Amino acid sequence: MRSVAEHQKIVSELFGPPETVRVAVADALGMATVDDAVAAFAMPAFDNSAMDGYAVRADDIAGASAAEPVRLPVVDDIPAGRTGLVTLAPGTTARIMTGAPLPDGADAVVPVELTDGDFSVDHVPDSTVGFSSGVEAGKHIRREGSDIARGDVALPAGTVLGAAQIGLLSALGLADVAVARRLRVVVLSTGSELVEPGKPLQHGQIYESNGAMLTAALTEAGALARHVHFVPDDVADFLERLDEASADADLIITSGGVSAGAYEVVKEALDAGPVEFVKVAMQPGMPQGCGHHLDPAGRRVPIITLPGNPVSSLVSFEVFIRPPLRAAMGLSPDRPRVAATLGSDIRSPEGKRQFMRGVVDESLLPGVDGRLVVEPIGPPGSHHLRYLAGANALIDIPATTTALPAGSVVNVVVL
């Protein structure tokens, strides 16, 4: 049997390096940038007001007090977005709004609350305003370049774009951005017993769940996933669907039909071609396959054939596909791994690396010995989707381990 590490290496070789595309910044959520984003101008690009109030020369109101306010004529009204300002003459003030450019000559802003000015909507702007205190020069001014200097690297290459990063690129005036391309992945589920959710079920049939599950896992991993409606266990039909699916796919993932049964459509259809079917020393997820499918145009499309048992399918995705898939999109390949304390005794099959479903404290708070506690959940059978759905961790038990008592330290992948 092939080891997990060997199969991981072979699957990872199906993926190429990240490819670059330009996309609209607004569409780049979750994608990794390819280049440093360099600020073409300073941010803020001009000195501007941090408050709604009055722009002044600080010297003009020095010594103002509640008992002896200083009154200045209001010579201008400056909303955000105003262009073409004139210099503020000594002994005058201008009404100014948050974000509005500071006129030359002004060196401070006094918030409206510290004046007798009235900013209410239907109020006719005052021709003079009284200041009941002085102000320090520089107060309430957002200086040009105080966020980013011109030429600074605003975001280094390789940054995964979240909301704040998309905001920053937009603020820098960028409409599009070079990012690592999302891979287009088609999921093809096989099995004549499968019925589409929402339709009536007969005894002996089950609802198809791997397609939606793997598509969701792919989307979560950052790929563009598409589920091709499951195909019956018919080789010709399967190959036809595979050809159709390959046309616009970077990767095909199948589920089911790869073990030792009499209706193993995936294996039958692909065994003679450049797809290798192997047993991997792991539980769940023993029967695996991977290689290439030649599409009708002769293009080699990587294909990974996952076992049909739902738990095996998703655990195999986690172990073999998610890391290289994400690396091929410039994203961090690995989920967090932690050393945790086992909450209960466990057994594990000899010679197989086991990925047990487990629950770690959602707050990720350490237990008494300073480590997280992981509680194994559910039996080992690969049909126990319920326990997979209840788990937030995979406990990675080495192939050489057959039993561990509660309190042992184990390696845990936090999902």
Ligand SMILES: Nc1nc2c(c(=O)[nH]1)N[C@H]1C(S)=C(S)[C@@H](COP(=O)(O)OP(=O)(O)OC[C@H]3O[C@@H](n4cnc5c(N)ncnc54)[C@H](O)[C@@H]3O)O[C@H]1N2
């Ligand atoms: N004689 C042997 N039998 C089996 C072996 C073996 O080595 N020798 N391996 C077992 C292991 S381990 C696994 S895992 C499964 C893998 O089987 P297949 O990949 O061929 O999958 P199927 O037989 O098509 O289905 C297995 C199981 O999963 C259900 N299934 C399949 N597809 C879906 C789907 N899209 N949604 C929901 N459920 C699905 C299917 O109904 C079966 O119950 O083989 C063991 N047998």
Ligand code: MOO
């Ligand atoms: O290896 Mo299978 O995936 O145990 O059920």
